[in-house]
Amino acid sequence: MDSVLRVEGLEKLYGDVKAVRGLSFDVAPGEVLGLVGPNGAGKTSTLRCLAGILPPSAGSVHVAGHDLGRTPVQAKRELAFLPDEPRFFEYLTVWEHLNFTARLYGVEDWEARGRALLEEMELSGKEKSLPGELSRGMKQKLSIACGFLHSPKLILLDEPLTGLDPIGIRRMKASLRRRAEEGAALVLSSHLLPLVEELCHRLLVIAGGRAVALGSLAEIRARLSGPEAEAASLEELFVRITSASEDAAPPATGTRPP
Numbered sequence: 143m144d145s146v147l148r149v150e151g152l153e154k155l156y157g158d159v160k161a162v163r164g165l166s167f168d169v170a171p172g173e174v175l176g177l178v179g180p181n182g183a184g185k186t187s188t189l190r191c192l193a194g195i196l197p198p199s200a201g202s203v204h205v206a207g208h209d210l211g212r213t214p215v216q217a218k219r220e221l222a223f224l225p226d227e228p229r230f231f232e233y234l235t236v237w238e239h240l241n242f243t244a245r246l247y248g249v250e251d252w253e254a255r256g257r258a259l260l261e262e263m264e265l266s267g268k269e270k271s272l273p274g275e276l277s278r279g280m281k282q283k284l285s286i287a288c289g290f291l292h293s294p295k296l297i298l299l300d301e302p303l304t305g306l307d308p309i310g311i312r313r314m315k316a317s318l319r320r321r322a323e324e325g326a327a328l329v330l331s332s333h334l335l336p337l338v339e340e341l342c343h344r345l346l347v348i349a350g351g352r353a354v355a356l357g358s359l360a361e362i363r364a365r366l367s368g369p370e371a372e373a374a375s376l377e378e379l380f381v382r383i384t385s386a387s388e389d390a391a392p393p394a395t396g397t398r399p400p
């Protein structure tokens with residue numbers, strides 16, 4: 143089946159800081175790809191390039207067959223980007239945010255869909271609230287309700303569980319799983335390795351902007367030598383892979399080592 147997301151040779155430079163260096167990967171319909179890596183590895187920069195918020199310095203991104211660089215409107219219609227710190231319009235209520243999002247994306251049956259999403263996100267009864275009246279977790283849920291309204295084929299999530307309580311976390315995991323079962327492709331960046339292990343079919347581990355491992359947990363384990371790799375937790379694998387790459391890789395900045 144064709145990929146929902148196809149990334150080829152993606153690079154992102156900030157001046158001479160090389161934040162993303164030559165990433166290439168695909169995500170299939172129904173697949174959840176976990177993007178993991180240490181602080182400053184380039185995860186947020188990658189997600190923002192995939193969402194069309196940041197222009198890549200090189201490479202290409204296709205979303206549901208649309209080239210994000212050449213046909214950005216068509217590509218962006220097919221995706222939702224859910225940042226870890228969503229921003230809202232101060233004077234629009236929860237319901238008005240859904241209405242506004244529906245108009246932007248041309249969602250006709252938005253009222254029924256909006257009500258169902260508020261129910262799913264435990265925001266029923268908050269329709270008239272302004273963002274300033276919502277808790278951090280509720281804001282996160284509103285962002286997700288708006289993001290899901292147009293049934294995106296690609297869902298990009300940066301730390302999706304930030305601020306959620308244990309019941310909210312459980313519901314959010316079920317919501318994300320459901321979107322994947324319905325055929326969406328998900329790319330999820332998180333430092334919460336148990337979440338990644340539970341939800342993701344494949345992992346892309348990045349360090350210093352480069353891919354240092356790509357595959358299922360079993361495949362990544364199999365590639366590492368030593369009997370201890372077989373039983374290693376994702377946390378142990380993460381430490382091994384990313385610290386090995388730190389030893390081997392040149393620094394993430396464009397400056398040359400002495």
Ligand SMILES: Nc1ncnc2c1ncn2[C@@H]1O[C@H](COP(=O)(O)OP(=O)(O)OP(=O)(O)O)[C@@H](O)[C@H]1O
Nearest residue numbers: 156159161179180181182183184185186187188394
């Ligand atoms: N706007 C910017 N201008 C200059 N450098 C930036 C900018 N944004 C990020 N960087 C640099 O790019 C690199 C990658 O940062 P990025 O935020 O993508 O990493 P990350 O993997 O999301 O990190 P974290 O896990 O800490 O959120 C870092 O070296 C960072 O300092």
